[in-house]
Amino acid sequence: MPVLIALLAAAAPLFAMATERWGGLNPCLLCLWQRWPYWVAAGLALLAWLLPRRLMLALAGLAVLTSGAFAVVHLGVEAKWWPSPLPGCMAPNAAPNQSVEDMLRSLAPKPAKPCDEPTYLVPGLPLSMAGMNLLYALGLGGFALWAAARRR
Structure with missing residues (x-):
């Protein structure tokens, strides 16, 4: 059971990275923040052996x-419904008296996708990648908690 949970936990961020590499999707900062708990979960599940x-x-x-x-x-x-808690999620805005050179200097070295633009993986399905992650996290989190609670 621990290996299965570790594999399922690692599958989520690996799938997201595959959509970037082969699907051409650009993640936002909130997308990236959603990944690290899966890596932690995979490590914790493997620690269940020790x-x-x-x-x-x-x-x-x-x-x-x-x-x-x-x-x-x-x-x-x-x-x-609310603004992003991460300042890097905001699209860059020009100040009223800002020069073009100042605007160019303020841009991030790598363009980031604003967090308020949903990314839909399946055409016609009104479920963004964040929504898919929520469903997957609820399912896998519930499964891991069930596995922890059950008797051998």
């Missing part, structure tokens, strides 16, 4: 649910 199994699987489930919490924030930003 440390108390139930505790490590429960912590892995909570780590995955953390990604789900980031996804809820991201969905709210996409729906324009």
Whole structure:
């Protein structure tokens, strides 16, 4: 069970990276923040071989649910219910008396996608990648917590 949870946890950020590399999608900062809890969960699930199994699987489930919490924030930003908590998510704005040179200097070295622009992976399906992540995180987090709670 720990190996399965570790593989499923690692699959989410690997899939997201594959959509960048082969699908040409550009992630925003909130997208990137949603990935790291999966890596933590994969590591915790593998630690279940060395440390108390139930505790490590429960912590892995909570780590995955953390990604789900980031996804809820991201969905709210996409729906324009609230602004992004990350300043790097905002599209650059020109100040009233700013020169072109000043605007060019203020741009990030690598263009970032604004967090309030949803990315849809499946044409015709009104579920953004953040929404897909929320569903996946709820499922995998629940599964990991169930695995932690069950008796051998």
